[in-house]
Amino acid sequence: MLSKARIKLINQLKQKKYREQNHMFIVEGTRNTIDFLASSFTAVEIFATENWIDENKKQLDSAVVSSVGMKDLKKISALTNPSEVCAIFNLPTKKPSPTPQIDTYSLVLDDIHDPGNLGTIIRTADWFGITTIYCSINTVDAFNPKVVQATMGSLSRVQVVYTDLKVLLTNIPEGLPVYGALLEGKPINEVNHSKKGLIIIGSEAHGISKDIIPLISDKITIPLLSSSDANKPESLNASVACAIICYALKISN
């Protein structure tokens, strides 16, 4: 059974303030938990049903595991349909380097607010072998339970760095392209890319900030094919635009 203190702590961890205070965050679901256990993150405690513990014994290693019922899991879950496992992990201790890698692509997120979008972008980055994501200070926290959930384990493999984007982009190594998706950019399928660079994705409501636009070296766009006679779509969802750009730059061109 879960103690009242544990229930209180886990529910507090749904808020950023308490995650930072306790240096912990919550992970739910089998895929997520197993991936974090296999990573360099440290598990504090895992709460799971007997059945789940039985099925995943091999992956649990030396982690502290407590057997709890679904009734208890419902009390701590951030999900509508709680999974059979909920775990507490420590936030990463190592401060990542704020200097971009020069031989590969990294993502730069300018105020992504929707947790589902950020989680999906982290998952997509992982798929395409992009291991670093720079986020503006106002981007939603990557350790928000809804973000963690949407990453489907990928947050255990992708480094997310919160930083002042203007400072980041004015101090990049010479010759590193800075791609930014704008309506007036060059069609992404015609871009000769260099296998390296920063890819900026703008916010859901406002796109790329005005003070960031002058720091873009390569303006790109995803061609609009809508043949509607009435209105046309104005934009793509941020995580969809990001995925298409990652695919185009990493694979198709």
Next chain:
Amino acid sequence: MLSKARIKLINQLKQKKYREQNHMFIVEGTRNTIDFLASSFTAVEIFATENWIDENKKQLDSAVVSSVGMKDLKKISALTNPSEVCAIFNLPTKKPSPTPQIDTYSLVLDDIHDPGNLGTIIRTADWFGITTIYCSINTVDAFNPKVVQATMGSLSRVQVVYTDLKVLLTNIPEGLPVYGALLEGKPINEVNHSKKGLIIIGSEAHGISKDIIPLISDKITIPLLSSSDANKPESLNASVACAIICYALKISN
């Protein structure tokens, strides 16, 4: 001011049963409302603030418009942050043809359950000029308020048809390719496509159904580039996979 009867009706329209009974659905937000007004859909009534009505007068045409305060809009909105406009439209009356077009791409969704995913897919289809989406009977309803919201107006331009996918796919015109994303498919960037065909996207949890797989003529896959030494991502988000496939087949190849 909103009458109690109107508040009750609008809140009922959040459920599919009442949408079908009343033959109506709700549209929220400026972009969505303006796009539906410009389409062949019929507006029943528009509820908006004085300010919104003033700003959008030109688009309102002959629609029945009621001026209401934000307090009333909060009572009827399905959003956490209600917009200044909420409208009731009639569901489409024309039954769309269940036979796929032979000269273009259409999407086939096999049990997409997340409203945000369906909305994002409809928005992406509209961007790439795909005007018909076939959905399995168990796919979430396209007129669910969360789906409508995520389409950002695109539902007014894309036709969504609910049908038995097995029947649809066993009765397609000869020579029409049926693309399906599977892990063992041909890399999407190497596919020579034919500018036409059905593109099947599987469900979030289970991918494409077992009884649908034999009906695929062209198995495709999005190459996995993750270089992780530990676990690797198992899949992409359904709306992201759909977007990359649409881009690859419509633009890049």
